[in-house]
Amino acid sequence: MKMDLVLGRKVALPWLMLMVAVLLSAQQPAQSHARIELIAEQNTASPGKPLWVGLLFQLDPGWHIYWQNPGDSGEPPKVQWRLPQGFTAGAILWPVPIRLGSGTVVDYGYEEQVLLMAPLTSTSQRATSLPGISADVKYIVCREMCIPGKAHLTLTPPAGGNWSRWRALFEQTRQQLPKPLLPGWKASAQSDKTNFVLSVKGTSQIRSASFFPLVPDQIDNSSRQTFASNRAGFQLILKKSEQLIKPISTLNGLIVIGPGRAYEVAAPVISH
Amino acid sequence: MTKRFLAPTLVLLAVLWQVSPAWAARVGEAAPEFTATDTNGKLHKLSDYKGKFVVLEWSNRGCPYTQKQYNSGNMQKLQKEWTARGVIWLTVISSAPGKQGYITGPEENAYVKQVNAAPTAVLLDPTGALGHLYDAKTTPDIFIINPQGTLIYSGAIDDTPTTDVADVSKAKNYVSAALDEATAGKPVAVPTSRPYGCSVKYAD
Numbered sequence: 001m002k003m004d005l006v007l008g009r010k011v012a013l014p015w016l017m018l019m020v021a022v023l024l025s026a027q028q029p030a031q032s033h034a035r036i037e038l039i040a041e042q043n044t045a046s047p048g049k050p051l052w053v054g055l056l057f058q059l060d061p062g063w064h065i066y067w068q069n070p071g072d073s074g075e076p077p078k079v080q081w082r083l084p085q086g087f088t089a090g091a092i093l094w095p096v097p098i099r100l101g102s103g104t105v106v107d108y109g110y111e112e113q114v115l116l117m118a119p120l121t122s123t124s125q126r127a128t129s130l131p132g133i134s135a136d137v138k139y140i141v142c143r144e145m146c147i148p149g150k151a152h153l154t155l156t157p158p159a160g161g162n163w164s165r166w167r168a169l170f171e172q173t174r175q176q177l178p179k180p181l182l183p184g185w186k187a188s189a190q191s192d193k194t195n196f197v198l199s200v201k202g203t204s205q206i207r208s209a210s211f212f213p214l215v216p217d218q219i220d221n222s223s224r225q226t227f228a229s230n231r232a233g234f235q236l237i238l239k240k241s242e243q244l245i246k247p248i249s250t251l252n253g254l255i256v257i258g259p260g261r262a263y264e265v266a267a268p269v270i271s272h
Numbered sequence: 273m274t275k276r277f278l279a280p281t282l283v284l285l286a287v288l289w290q291v292s293p294a295w296a297a298r299v300g301e302a303a304p305e306f307t308a309t310d311t312n313g314k315l316h317k318l319s320d321y322k323g324k325f326v327v328l329e330w331s332n333r334g335c336p337y338t339q340k341q342y343n344s345g346n347m348q349k350l351q352k353e354w355t356a357r358g359v360i361w362l363t364v365i366s367s368a369p370g371k372q373g374y375i376t377g378p379e380e381n382a383y384v385k386q387v388n389a390a391p392t393a394v395l396l397d398p399t400g401a402l403g404h405l406y407d408a409k410t411t412p413d414i415f416i417i418n419p420q421g422t423l424i425y426s427g428a429i430d431d432t433p434t435t436d437v438a439d440v441s442k443a444k445n446y447v448s449a450a451l452d453e454a455t456a457g458k459p460v461a462v463p464t465s466r467p468y469g470c471s472v473k474y475a476d
Contacts, residue, residue, distance in 0.1 A: 072409040072410065072467075072471060073409060073410045073468070073469055073470055073471040074470075074471075075433050075434065075468065101471060102476070103474055103476070104404060104407060104409070104474065105409050105410075105471040105472060105474070107471065138434075140336070140435060142470065142471075144371065144372040144473060145334055145335075145372050145470075146335060146336055146337070146435075146470045147336065148336045148435040216466050217466050242298060242407065242426070242464070243426075243427065243464045243465070243466055245299075245463075245464060
């Protein structure tokens with residue numbers, strides 16, 4: 001009996017280690033084409049101040065994940081936060097995406113590296129150092145093929161205590177977030193049978209712009225967007241989606257003018 | 273007088289013909305006629321099936337969204353159920369040669385047998401002509417045509433855009449709903465939805 005136990009323990013330990021190794025590797029398969037880390041901007045959650053956390057996706061060359069509106073195919077990553085009591089998570093702030101694909105299927109997403117950041121707030125009156133935070137993430141990563149992935153991530157301090165690298169990633173990402181429409185600019189959209197004509201008034205310096213729809217099924221993603229500037233501002237002609245059957249009251253999306261120049265628009269729609 | 277306007281008008285018509293596909297598939301309108309070859313070399317014309325409901329199902333066996341439907345057995349179940357009720361079910365593969373999901377007739381026949389699929393036929397569309405005609409975006413992407421030849425549904429297979437097999441049983445299946453309603457002579461409550469899945473692998 002005693003003998004068995006000893007033997008059992010001897011056998012069990014390597015087995016346990018093997019099982020742990022298998023479980024760990026199952027979380028992030030080598031062939032996933034995406035490596036994900038859960039990172040934080042600071043090592044302390046202070047009362048009354050959000051603690052910014054984020055999912056850092058690093059993608060193999062040519063592979064992409066999707067924006068909140070994925071476009072014609074794919075789906076955005078989904079996250080379920082696991083937070084200590086008293087903490088709540090705000091919505092993800094999505095950096096400006098790129099247009100992916102050509103031809104008749106066009107998607108919106110990210111290549112190479114992207115940080116999807118979200119604020120955590122706490123009701124606690126005391127500062128907590130690196131609270132126990134984890135996240136369950138589901139995503140799909142595509143190049144020509146698509147591979148779905150799942151990850152359970154736990155927030156641990158950066159390797160070598162190198163917080164500055166993480167802080168820099170949050171700072172860089174803030175530069176890639178869309179901004180509110182500039183004061184003095186005014187967006188509206190005219191609706192006819194086949195197009196929305198999105199007009200932005202209050203600027204005369206713009207030479208090109210493109211629109212990224214926030215809501216699927218409003219504009220046709222693959223159609224060319226026709227840009228025209230005039231003395232009052234500029235216009236984009238956006239072909240309506242075939243799936244749009246009910247009139248909409250607001251056209252929501254981003255107007256991207258150049259690097260670091262992307263603005264959120266909620267253009268009231270005027271029908272003819 | 274007439275002649276002076278004829279040439280520019282013809283040019284304009286030719287241009288319009290180029291830019292706006294004259295027969296783009298739109299729900300509520302006549303479904304575009306097509307001729308396509310199946311995995312056994314047999315030709316299928318949409319007009320051959322006048323008087324019957326026709327389902328077009330864009331497919332790519334390497335796509336996890338397609339796999340969700342086939343690994344759960346749901347697509348096979350739909351194919352069996354509706355073909356038994358007289359519906360023509362045409363699976364369409366529009367992957368171009370050299371692109372992911374491209375497949376030959378014999379390979380696809382073996383796969384159909386292996387997964388116990390039961391479409392009326394599998395159409396091979398390596399040029400993407402049929403895909404572009406219907407503007408199929410994703411795998412899966414579904415189109416349903418009624419016996420009069422009108423497109424009555426275009427869009428997703430169901431309302432749950434994920435790759436999780438576990439979601440299939442919880443989802444509202446738009447194809448069954450549309451066919452149930454249409455075969456009972458009722459209007460289709462959800463005639464279009466946003467198709468979800470992998471992009472169709474057309475030629476560049």
